[in-house]
Amino acid sequence: MAALDYHAEERSKAEFDVEEMKIVWAGSRHDYEINDRVARLVASDPVFRKDNRTMLTRKDLFKDTLRKAAHAWKRIIELRLSEDEAYKLRFYVDQPAFTDLHWGMFIPAIKGQGTEEQQEKWLPMAYKMQIIGCYAQTELGHGSNVQGLETTATFDPQTDEFVIHSPTLTSSKWWPGGLGKVSTHAVVYARLITDGKDHGVHGFIVQLRSLDDHSPLPGITVGDIGMKFGSGAYNSMDNGVLRFDHVRIPRNQMLMRDSQVTREGKYMHSDVPTQLVYGTMVNVRQKIVSNASGALSRAVCIATRYSAVRRQFGSQNGGPETQVIDYRTQQSRLFPLLASAYAFRFVGEWLTWLYADVTQRLQANDFSTLSEAHACTAGLKSITTSETLDGIEECRKLCGGHGYLSSSGLPELFAVYAPNCTYEGDNIVLLLQVARFLMKTFSQLGSGKKPVGTTAYMGRAEHLMQCCCEVERAEDWLKPSVILEAFEARAARMSVSCATNLSKFSNPEEGFAELSADLVEAAVAHCQLIVVSKFVEKLQQDIPGKGVKRQLEILCNVYALYLLHKHLGDFVTTGCITPKQGALANEQLRLLYSQVRPNAIALVDAFNYTDHYLGSDLGCYDGNVYQKLYEGAWKDPLNDTDVPDGYHEYIRPILKQHIRTARL
Numbered sequence: 001m002a003a004l005d006y007h008a009e010e011r012s013k014a015e016f017d018v019e020e021m022k023i024v025w026a027g028s029r030h031d032y033e034i035n036d037r038v039a040r041l042v043a044s045d046p047v048f049r050k051d052n053r054t055m056l057t058r059k060d061l062f063k064d065t066l067r068k069a070a071h072a073w074k075r076i077i078e079l080r081l082s083e084d085e086a087y088k089l090r091f092y093v094d095q096p097a098f099t100d101l102h103w104g105m106f107i108p109a110i111k112g113q114g115t116e117e118q119q120e121k122w123l124p125m126a127y128k129m130q131i132i133g134c135y136a137q138t139e140l141g142h143g144s145n146v147q148g149l150e151t152t153a154t155f156d157p158q159t160d161e162f163v164i165h166s167p168t169l170t171s172s173k174w175w176p177g178g179l180g181k182v183s184t185h186a187v188v189y190a191r192l193i194t195d196g197k198d199h200g201v202h203g204f205i206v207q208l209r210s211l212d213d214h215s216p217l218p219g220i221t222v223g224d225i226g227m228k229f230g231s232g233a234y235n236s237m238d239n240g241v242l243r244f245d246h247v248r249i250p251r252n253q254m255l256m257r258d259s260q261v262t263r264e265g266k267y268m269h270s271d272v273p274t275q276l277v278y279g280t281m282v283n284v285r286q287k288i289v290s291n292a293s294g295a296l297s298r299a300v301c302i303a304t305r306y307s308a309v310r311r312q313f314g315s316q317n318g319g320p321e322t323q324v325i326d327y328r329t330q331q332s333r334l335f336p337l338l339a340s341a342y343a344f345r346f347v348g349e350w351l352t353w354l355y356a357d358v359t360q361r362l363q364a365n366d367f368s369t370l371s372e373a374h375a376c377t378a379g380l381k382s383i384t385t386s387e388t389l390d391g392i393e394e395c396r397k398l399c400g401g402h403g404y405l406s407s408s409g410l411p412e413l414f415a416v417y418a419p420n421c422t423y424e425g426d427n428i429v430l431l432l433q434v435a436r437f438l439m440k441t442f443s444q445l446g447s448g449k450k451p452v453g454t455t456a457y458m459g460r461a462e463h464l465m466q467c468c469c470e471v472e473r474a475e476d477w478l479k480p481s482v483i484l485e486a487f488e489a490r491a492a493r494m495s496v497s498c499a500t501n502l503s504k505f506s507n508p509e510e511g512f513a514e515l516s517a518d519l520v521e522a523a524v525a526h527c528q529l530i531v532v533s534k535f536v537e538k539l540q541q542d543i544p545g546k547g548v549k550r551q552l553e554i555l556c557n558v559y560a561l562y563l564l565h566k567h568l569g570d571f572v573t574t575g576c577i578t579p580k581q582g583a584l585a586n587e588q589l590r591l592l593y594s595q596v597r598p599n600a601i602a603l604v605d606a607f608n609y610t611d612h613y614l615g616s617d618l619g620c621y622d623g624n625v626y627q628k629l630y631e632g633a634w635k636d637p638l639n640d641t642d643v644p645d646g647y648h649e650y651i652r653p654i655l656k657q658h659i660r661t662a663r664l
């Protein structure tokens with residue numbers, strides 16, 4: 001018997017080869033095959049079940065997380081999975097855990113900042129998970145301002161040790177994931193003090209817990225910081241608090257790749273930029289950008305499938321009501337998010353390449369692209385996560401009342417995704433970093449330094465300041481060169497305007513603070529240009545598969561014109577386009593939505609998500625939504641009995657008019 005599929009008709013409307021699109025989405029056939037195999041493996045394993053997660057108490061949720069992490073590790077060993085496959089297995093398990101920080105930050109910090117000797121000592125133990133580590137940087141009173149950290153690491157030449165100490169309440173480490181209950185070790189960021197002199201923040205490997213019985217070592221106070229936003233979600237993570245009371249560690253546990261302390265206590269800094277101490281954050285920011293498309297596509301998949309099943313109003317002569325996906329209002333909110341998911345996928349791919357490139361250069365002591373890599377990772381982390389979080393919430397609203405149910409998967413997705421906008425650098429702070437980079441690049445234009453990479457367009461600032469958009473008819477907006485020039489002109493003009501206003505201040509820092517809101521907008525314009533241009537570049541590649549490239553062209557245009565529509569004020573006030581051209585863009589956008597419509601379900605099928613990973617009754621592959629919602633309701637613990645616990649004490653006295661004498 002053929003499997004039931006409420007979306008069969010929608011799927012038959014697709015004008016492109018979905019299987020080929022799956023490969024484009026995954027990045028390569030190889031990645032597609034690994035993703036597919038690992039996702040199915042996770043979905044079919046009962047230990048990885050997550051449908052009751054939001055109903056677990058904190059302790060049960062944490063224990064469930066430990067079980068899943070241990071089981072995942074067991075499977076990784078049994079199946080001899082590669083590092084990449086193991087990462088994907090943890091990804092599809094879809095439950096934040098200490099392992100994310102062990103593999104995602106502790107190991108990379110040692111790799112990036114440790115000497116060869118230190119790597120040889122610590123990495124083999126970390127790779128076998130004989131030790132489990134976290135990244136202890138943020139403090140109770142200090143987050144984005146890394147230079148403001150208070151924890152101290154004072155060198156004691158008598159014993160050849162560092163004394164790690166938390167001098168104040170605000171210096172307590174606060175937030176590091178995996179710290180609260182699991183990590184045996186941490187890379188701790190502390191101010192290095194030798195001979196009474198403060199040399200700024202450096203990383204140190206510190207053992208926190210006994211490897212025999214897991215109890216905290218002397219001088220260490222450690223625990224979990226408490227419940228976080230939402231049910232399930234990030235509450236599976238043991239974000240921790242940590243205080244040091246004069247904890248001693250050997251000198252060779254300072255991460256000494258770029259700066260060293262000698263046996264005599266002399267501080268030596270090689271001629272590499274001090275910002276390399278931020279390297280782990282750059283690495284994670286790049287991963288966060290890659291993951292943004294994952295979270296957004298998941299929400300979009302749920303909202304799109306449900307919008308095709310859900311019918312509301314518009315019944316003609318007693319016929320079925322209209323599918324909500326056919327309403328223009330639904331399309332104009334949903335399809336830009338679908339296009340954004342694809343846009344973020346491709347910019348994430350590009351950023352992974354950029355990061356690999358800068359890493360290679362750094363190894364060869366070439367620091368020329370470091371500041372651009374920092375600006376790109378910081379800026380793209382900021383805009384992709386902000387848009388993803390807003391997009392998830394929009395998808396919840398697009399699912400109407402049912403989106404508010406936990407079983408839609410959207411509330412938990414929102415709650416688990418929300419910290420992305422804050423961790424690894426608050427999104428506004430990161431945009432200000434981009435703005436600084438832009439202002440610096442502009443100020444160097446006069447000195448003949450030619451901007452390259454993502455700022456190459458600034459080299460054409462003179463042209464971009466006075467060019468006129470050539471759009472006369474709506475279809476002119478489909479030309480990539482027209483779109484790119486409009487985005488370049490907007491970004492350049494907003495930056496130039498900031499630079500001009502800044503130059504009026506005698507104190508540049510005062511000017512920067514005063515104009516910070518404008519600077520953030522200029523940074524957003526620059527980052528959006530990067531996303532649009534990387535989408536356009538992707539389309540210049542050879543993309544096989546019937547109709548695949550055509551669909552991507554449509555989505556690219558949707559993404560760009562939606563941004564243009566949303567930020568019309570920027571484009572018009574900077575004189576990049578006229579109000580008439582803005583209206584034509586909107587007209588074209590409506591036409592594009594009609595082209596997306598028949599392909600919408602197939603475009604979300606191309607994400608190739610299992611029902612397990614999606615975790616949503618509304619987004620299930622077969623579209624049998626109402627049955628699932630109905631059955632799901634009866635599984636709630638409140639429905640274990642018809643008469644609820646508490647009836648006799650609290651309902652009956654009200655009904656029977658005994659409330660005055662009731663013992664509550």
Ligand SMILES: CCCCCCCCCCCCCCCC(=O)SCCNC(=O)CCNC(=O)[C@H](O)C(C)(C)COP(=O)(O)OP(=O)(O)OC[C@H]1O[C@@H](n2cnc3c(N)ncnc32)[C@H](O)[C@@H]1OP(=O)(O)O
Binds near residue numbers: 091
């Ligand atoms: C399997 C399942 C999924 C797994 C998924 C994988 C992920 C794995 C899990 C992760 C889960 C998340 C876990 C979160 C864990 C935290 O959140 S860890 C804590 C993160 N904390 C932060 O990100 C703090 C953010 N703050 C900062 O980065 C810096 O303090 C700031 C804001 C950039 C300021 O830096 P600053 O040195 O005080 O000051 P500033 O004068 O602005 O900068 C000085 C120079 O350094 C440059 N600079 C600044 N930063 C950098 C940098 N990073 N690089 C290069 N240059 C830089 C500036 O451009 C400037 O350059 P010049 O203009 O002088 O040329």
